[in-house]
Amino acid sequence: MRHLCLLLLLCCSISCTYTAKITDGATAVDRKQYDVAVPMLEREYKKAKTRKAKGEIALNLGKSYVETSNDEAAIEWYQKAYDNNAGPEALREKAAALKRLERYDEAIQVYTDAGFEIGSKYEFRKDISGAELAQKWLAEEAEGKEREFTVAPAGFNSRQADYAPVPFEERLVFTSDRAAAAGEEKFNWTGRGFTDLFVTDLEGSSSVDAFDSRVNTPDHEGTPAFSADGQEMIFTRCSSPGKREDAYCGLYRSERVGEGWGPASLLSFVRPGANYMHPALSEDGQQLFFSALLEDGWGGYDIYLSNRQEDGSWSDPILMNRAINTQGNEQFPTLDADTLYFSSDGLEGMGGLDIFRTWPTNNGRYAAPKNLKMPVNSGADDFAFSVVRRQGSGLDHTTTGYFSSNRPGGEGSDDIYMYTKKVLPPPPPDPTPVVYKNILDVTVVEKIYEDPTDNSSRILGVKPVPNATIIASIGDQSRTVNTDEEGRLSLVLVDDQNYQFRAERDEYLADEGSFSSRNLPKDPEAPEQRYELELELDKIFRNQEIVLKNIYYDYNESFIRADAQPTLNNLTTILERNPTIRIEMGSHTDCRGKPGYNQELSQARAQAAVDYLVEQGVDRARLEAKGYGEESPIESCICERCTEDQHQRNRRTTFRILE
Template identity: 75%
Template sequence: MRYLPYLFLLILSSCSYTAKVTDGATAIDRKQYDVAVDMLKREFKKAKSRKEKGEIALNLGIALRETEDDAAAIDWFQTAYDNNAGPPALREKAAALKRLERYEEAIQVYTDLGFEIGSKYEFRKDISGAELAMAYKEAEEAGKPRPFTVAATDFNTRQADYAPVVFEDRLIFTSDRSASSGEETFKWTGRGFTDLFIVDPQARGASVDAFDARLNTEDHEGTPAFSADGAYMIFTRCASPAKKEDAWCGLYRSERVGEGWGPAKQLPFIKNGINYMHPALSADGKRLYFSALMEDGWGGYDIYVSNLQDSGEWGDPILMNRAINTQGNEQFPSLDGDTLYFASDGLEGLGGLDIFRTYPMANGRFSAPKNLGPPVNSGADDFGFTILRREGSGLEATMTGYFSSARSGGAGSDDIYAYTRRVIPPPPEDPTPIVYRNVLDVTVVEKIYEDPADPKSRVLGVKPVPNATIIASIGEQSRTVNTNAEGILSLVLVDDQNYSFRAEREEYLVAEGRFSSRDLPRDPEAPEQRYELELELEKIFRNQEVVLKNIYYDFEESFIREDAQPTLNELTALLNRNPDIRIELGSHTDCRGPKAYNQNLSQARAQAAVDYLINQGVAADRLTARGYGKDQPIEDCLCDRCTEEEHQRNRRTTFRILD
């Protein structure tokens, strides 16, 4: 996972950089990775047991990974595995090897891991991506021409420089270099917060300047998009709505005022509690593309488009289709006319985010996304593709521009690279008639627990569930089929249909999923496309406590806060999918305070959760409320020596399936 200066994949909590940290594990928990490194190295030297050494080494590897020192992280992940940290340590080692483009070693580790956890399925995409990278390398060695040549720019620093955008022949990019605004240190990276910077990329040794003092603040700013006439810009800002509240990333608009820029205003469709980022504007200014993590998405971050209304406001976001969005992350969209470039870790790639290209065809559908391949894409994250200019025409045309990458060998954690693209003549046309075919592989999986009898134990991965029942529906029509021995149901898709799937198996909770075949590509260069959908069945563990995350209460209060409602809504959906189960909702306090008071408070909190579910339509006779007070802590610490994090983990809301 990349850190927040990439402006994706996380919610930045204000406590990450305001609360005091005294040990490495707490630093990791608060995402203060730069702080954690030295702490964990000292703690490892003092550790006595193998278990303790394994836990510290794994955390140290993660801290080095997040501060972009994969070469050192690999050794610590191996040390963690040698000290009983288990398969998660090897998984991390394999991913680091892949980012460093040591593909053969990565494939071997992934293969060994599959045998160890009992699921070769878990690492199939990691292995296929490494094999693809090796195939590219073999093609290059065989003399096959590459369309791209790349070189690092001379204005990269030891910090993060990324997401270049061309504006009036100059380059605007995002960076946490030392010249960024504010005096606070972002303890994830040990560097500053991100700002926008400007440089003339064609002038060797040109100075890099802050883009605009009125837009750069002590919060994170980055990834801008400019209207074609330069009259306004839309950019990403990640800020807390109030002190000691979580920071969320939103899209902001600023108008050109003389040689500068006016106050930034958040776009009207932005909702609290959702991360929006990476805007891109069409040349006519009527479409705004961006990346967001929303409940209606296909999984991870997805690319959305908003259309400009007659009122001058941007309309509600529209989710782009499954030809582009996957169950992984799609981010950093950019436009060249009607051609869309974007980064994805869900499509087959060389490792991390890869840059893909798609465009609308004559039939109105987008073409199948094409991986730009090396040297643009690498084993690390590659993203933020932009075009500076074209020269020539036809097969002699060249295109120049920039992109960003976290590949090893650069000046800093992320660097900006210049590229030149030459058109390679296409191969002769195949006279064979084209047959278009879209196939969906629906795989039913279940979690692999470190202790198969304990759902609270560490999850090692997932494995297919053979012979599971799937009810596949298209509109009012449905049919019931079973998965094969590999847990897969393969369907040839009918165009422009909405599919829904329900997976069932005895002693498992029902799982549901959906897929849309609307506007899937009919691309002559890739007439057959395969898509994947995972349905994850949860094994029923009766009378086993499951902690509900993100349910918190105000001090000495029992009412359900707004931030707890999404988790309870998910529980409501689970109960609706499984109408035959009854559950107990339990509430626990920490160890502080009188026993009777804690007992009454916990009972009131459990009852409040039950009442919320009843108001959502769940039958009351399926629900039981029970307050446990402070009698069942999950943290093994003396009350007056527990950390605030341990107290918080003891203050939990749980459910258990009764029958």
């Protein structure tokens, strides 16, 4: 499911170009065409003449096999990559694949080796603790303790991807890229078709039909949510606005028309250039939960909530709190009455996405998320939990439903599993008084560069910064403290407060972060909760060029395009946080065109970037503009033989911190 659901229904924060011609494996990987990449890379590996080339190709092969759901092959290629000097990244990815296959002892050892190699045990601490927790749960399973859940694969799985089943009337609607999906174009990420909605009976028989043809299109459709009366459907559709343009996922609404469905319209709060997916409607139809990758999130995909307005429209999304959302990915929310199920790879789990549940408590907060453990969760990605029916009462009560997983042994890349849940006898009451405590660990970290003297060298991970200064603020009150030798500051949180943090150290750029303790859980079953916040300090490399990504100009033009503004806005934030530094904005052209013209054009572009920063409030005295023309390429190719990608890398905008 890493290929199709973790990012999900595709493209996510990255572009998917469907029509570009691919001539080599590295380009195929860069453009997310992993199924296309595999045979190309295997041929290239056999022909490679240096260890460096073999290592790079093997690393791409490992990634391609992960994204096409073959972790066993990925492990082999990541080991080959490491053996050919690909570095600790190969170990990191090998360990993650081992963890997904539940080979936890091996995963822990490889994570340990990777931490030793980069000089930071901090980097892999959560990966190791999750593997150790999974080992504990596996040991409990081996003891033969009574299980709450029993699971079995559904009878309608195909050799393709099948996932996210939801009950609708007396049927089950799910998402699949099986051969019967609409459209004839192949999706080069997976080598299969685009996803559509399909329907089967609630018992999960092998009989499957395509959902309404007015909903299914040649684009990606999936993960629907239905209103209780069956008259409204909200679903995910991922499409590109034009040929060779980035595809993004949005939430669409359709109304029932007779036995079919009417035209779908995009929900009003969906912004262009962002990804929204996995809708879930409350029983009364007044709340919509969904997953999105937005700038205001806590990191990765987060769960949001929107309320229905009096006119039937939906309110602006509300980011759910840090009890649920993490710096990882939270996806696939589903509802059973007031119980919220969702999947996360940021909360402690067995590997990949694990399924958790939470519910509103008497004090209006949500309970601390509970991991559903084995056999629902596994080392792989487990997601999209749904409840279909209940029977009996008391200890004879059972619940049946479905969830999705890409665990080994299934029919396809993602499969649907049926579960039965029974009620276990409650544990004896604990007479100990409950004391609630929420603790925040703020850790100051810095990047580990492959070459410690070069900020353009490969980043291997992060490590703690000891004895850094943290300024912690609540409203108008603040205090200044130093981190310990582990780069950490731990504090007990006060309820319903917004915390602001600023981290500083000499010869580093300061960083800032925030944390809200509003509505954190007070759960008698888990009275003490720990949260984490990382503040990352960038070491100052004076007079070294830093390339700004996503700064593009129209042909022969120098004005700042709208798609360049977010990058320059981030640079504005850095300058605001570090008011004593001065920078040079540099602009470079490629080698095509006359040198004099290129010099003038690059100077105009650098000046346009400076003017934009001044418009954002940066003091002009802190800024210099310098056009380099074509005199400082980073790709040393003969101009007539440079590829378009090489020309693009030479055509760059940079900044450097001045003495």
